[in-house]
Amino acid sequence: DIVMTQSPDSLAVSLGERATINCKSSQSVLYNYNNRNYLLWYQQKPGQPPKVLISWASTRESGVPDRFTGSGSGTDFTLTISSLQAEDVAVYYCQQYYSTSWTFGQGTKVEIK
Amino acid sequence: QVQLVQSGAEVKKPGASVKVSCKASGYTFTSYYMHWMRQAPGQGLEWMGLINPSGGSTNFAQKLQGRVTMTRDTSTSTVYMELSSLTSEDTAVYYCATGRDYGGYWGQGTLVTVSS
Numbered sequence: 001d002i003v004m005t006q007s008p009d010s011l012a013v014s015l016g017e018r019a020t021i022n023c024k025s026s027q028s029v030l031y032n033y034n035n036r037n038y039l040l041w042y043q044q045k046p047g048q049p050p051k052v053l054i055s056w057a058s059t060r061e062s063g064v065p066d067r068f069t070g071s072g073s074g075t076d077f078t079l080t081i082s083s084l085q086a087e088d089v090a091v092y093y094c095q096q097y098y099s100t101s102w103t104f105g106q107g108t109k110v111e112i113k
Numbered sequence: 114q115v116q117l118v119q120s121g122a123e124v125k126k127p128g129a130s131v132k133v134s135c136k137a138s139g140y141t142f143t144s145y146y147m148h149w150m151r152q153a154p155g156q157g158l159e160w161m162g163l164i165n166p167s168g169g170s171t172n173f174a175q176k177l178q179g180r181v182t183m184t185r186d187t188s189t190s191t192v193y194m195e196l197s198s199l200t201s202e203d204t205a206v207y208y209c210a211t212g213r214d215y216g217g218y219w220g221q222g223t224l225v226t227v228s229s
Binding site for chain 2: 052
């Protein structure tokens with residue numbers, strides 16, 4: 001299985017400041033035939049299912065604020081929240097869909113400092 | 114719009130089995146694989162397996178092999194996940210998810226509590 005490792009496990013950021021979450025996969029999730037990275041970023045709030053923020057490593061889903069940006073390729077990826085808002089307090093997960101056996105990062109809890 | 118509606122919460126005793134349903138609507142049921150995940154209290158997400166609603170083929174996480182079954186009913190666009198020999202470690206919220214390339218659509222979750 002592809003192992004997904006996120007860092008940090010948690011972070012506290014002041015309102016309006018930048019939050020950066022990293023995700024590393026144990027093998028590349030880039031398919032050469034279409035040059036796409038099979039990597040998702042989710043946001044999960046308490047009592048809710050995960051919500052997809054970013055697909056294909058860098059494509060923002062419809063309705064997702066542009067302060068959320070995904071970047072990276074191959075095995076190293078980053079989710080950046082450019083200006084943290086109160087409603088962004090949540091746990092964020094990366095997930096690979098390169099393999100039909102999906103695997104998730106352990107999650108990063110984002111809080112307000 | 115795509116909707117996945119799961120069955121209600123369950124309480125089971127250790128050693129029992131549980132069967133959770135996921136009813137799909139808003140798309141052609143046989144077009145996309147259905148995946149199942151679970152999330153233990155305060156923990157992360159764990160992929161359990163998938164079913165291809167078109168032919169019924171399945172693929173399960175190795176740690177659950179032999180305990181999990183996934184089936185589908187194309188007449189009602191419903192997928193079922195059954196987990197047997199339950200222990201307290203199986204207490205979790207169980208989710209179904211689907212989408213063309215990735216899990217863009219999730220069910221609301223079903224809490225399964227295993228307690229004597």
